[in-house]
Amino acid sequence: MQYYISAMSSDQITGTPEPPALKGVERIAAYLKMLPDAPGVYRMLDAKGDVLYVGKAKSLKKRVSSYAKSGGHTERIARMIAETSEMLFVTTASEIEALLLESNLIKRLKPRYNVSYRDDKSFPNILLREDHAFPQLLKHRGAKTTKGVYFGPFASAGAVNRTLNTLQRAFLLRSCSDSVFESRTRPCLLFQIKRCSAPCTGRIDQPGYGELVSEAEDFLTGKSRAVQGTLVKDMNAAAEALDFERAARLRDRLRAMSHIQSQQSVNPTTFSDADVFAAHSDGGQTCIQVFFFRAGQNWGNRPYFPRHDRELSTAEVLESFVAQFYDERAAPALILVSEDIPEQDLLAEALSLRAERKVEVLKPQRGEKREIVDMALNNAREQLGRRMAENSAQRELLEGVAETFGLENPPRRIEVYDNSHIQGTNALGGMIVAGPDGFEKGEYRKFNIKSTELAPGDDYAMMREVLTRRFSRLVKESVEDEAKAKWPNLVLVDGGPGQLSVACRVFADLGVEDVTLVGISKGPDRDAGREHFYMPGREPFRLELKSPVLYYLQRLRDEAHRFAIGSHRKKRSKAIGANPLDEIAGVGASRKRALLQHFGSARAVAGASLSDLESVGGVSKTLAKKVYDFFHPGG
Secondary structure, eight states: OOOOOOOBOHHHHHSSOOOTTOOTHHHHHTTGGGOOSSOEEEEEEOTTSOEEEEEEESOHHHHHHHHTSSSOOOHHHHHHHHHOOEEEEEEOSSHHHHHHHHHHHHHHHOOTTSOBOOOOSOOOEEEEEOSSSSOOEEEEOSOOOSSEEEEOOOSOHHHHHHHHHHHHHHHOOOOSOHHHHHHOSSOOHHHHTTSOOOGGGTSSOHHHHHHHHHHHHHHHTTOHHHHHHHHHHHHHHHHHTTOHHHHHHHHHHHHHHHHHHHHTOOOOSSOSSEEEEEEEEETTEEEEEEEEEETTEEEEEEEEOOBOOTTSOHHHHHHHHHHHHTSSSOOOSEEEESSOOTTHHHHHHHHHHHHTSOOEEEOOOSHHHHHHHHHHHHHHHHHHHHHHHHHHHHHHHHHHHHHHHTOSSOOSOEEEEEEEEETTEEEEEEEEEEETTEEOGGGOEEEEOOOSSOOTTOHHHHHHHHHHHHHHHHHHHHHHOTTTOOOOSEEEEESSHHHHHHHHHHHHHHTOOSOEEEEEEOOGGGOTTOOEEEETTEEEEOOOTTOHHHHHHHHHHHHHHHHHHHHHHHHHHHHHHOOGGGGSTTOOHHHHHHHHHHHSSHHHHHHOOHHHHHTSTTOOHHHHHHHHHHHOTTO
């Protein structure tokens, strides 16, 4: 459900501008005169216009009046009030709509005093397509625009991949794209290893394939026991008929289904679809474990670490988290929580309104549901303990890095650059990012080298292009919106004095200051542990062989190298597998197959005459001319 978001300042409410110098309690009190006794959402902004807090209220007037008091607030609320320079209001038809709008704004604006969490990825699903005579089983992420049946969400891509891998063995459904399916002339390797029934080459007819599709759909919707029972009967019947080859195939499929169930560890019997939220707080931090159950099967879990003020209770953090979690995704019929959240009934009504069906939010007291919540809570406790231990060790390492390179404070953002190529071909630069929370893989970037004047294998020129592109954009972002610019405190470049000199010139040309530059090169014979470090105005130096800081810097350098090499290999593989026929408009899978079968290779197609192209079955004169002109632009 979408809501029209309007904003009312005090000018719009009262018709009289308030003095801009007012701040804190006085500024908030000025809004009270004309505020309605109605539900809505309010935003508190600081002097820069940044949103400090988003809240909802059954009565805007009563809620805002509580902030207009000069005392009796917690330290967190007092700080928030003192920083408030402006407020914006939106009235809603009900408190339920206010709750939905509040969670939407919190997730979008990420105010400093609200609970917020990073949720930059949608959950993956398994998609059984229905827009093809032989449906494809594949992983899907994003908008559900393709016609088919979706199963999910799964907690991670790894959980989907493992399930798909086993489903291939259990139901032999194709995973190839339509273009590959249409171009096959003989079964692929998946058929040979008994993971596909090869409908592409007619090894199974459409009705037979349809039976496999129905079985897979039944299995994924919770009817696994019925599917297995049918297969057991078929296997026994085949064995009695002495058709041992068919009996063996059915046995292997049954084993694959059992493997899926054994991997899921916890499969509930008292409910079918539910999400479980278990929160554990310690030391001002909170871990929330989310478990997904669909069709009576456990489809994985994922930990979250929402940002929040230390004064907030675990129940308050959990309530805000759950409301934001379902801002852009549908809730199941049952949500199990580990805490008695303050407005549990209101949250259930809001989620029911959004899902357009009944949604129950429940803290179980006994039985299987309680056991599953306790299991999730134990996972949250252990995950938070590991994170706190890692963060403590990470802080010590970053303090050591600051001391090694003369930084005033431990770096919040470290960027490491490396290049990869083979004799200048498919050249690519990679940037990885690390900080207090370890590697930030969502911030990694790759740079395809675009310069046509670059000499093959010129590492200095490649480094110059990568750094120039990266920091030119950063300088531009700083001018347009300083808050969005993510400046590093420390930049490491893989290389010695040459690479460092290039980086220094780029920074000087762009006017980049307050960023520490360090070059890191391997020692003689490229031995790990004998790295040399280079900094402007400082003699090259090495660290002690068993220094934890040295190990950490090696990990950073190796991660940058791994990322650059991996991206380069993907680019090279794509270039190797590219077919020039794919670039010609009008040449689809069937015509491409006809051309390749007639001439034998894309190179032979490129060398064919116009009359030869016209003689290919299914290729019109117009298309033949298009293909000929593509390979002979001057002719």
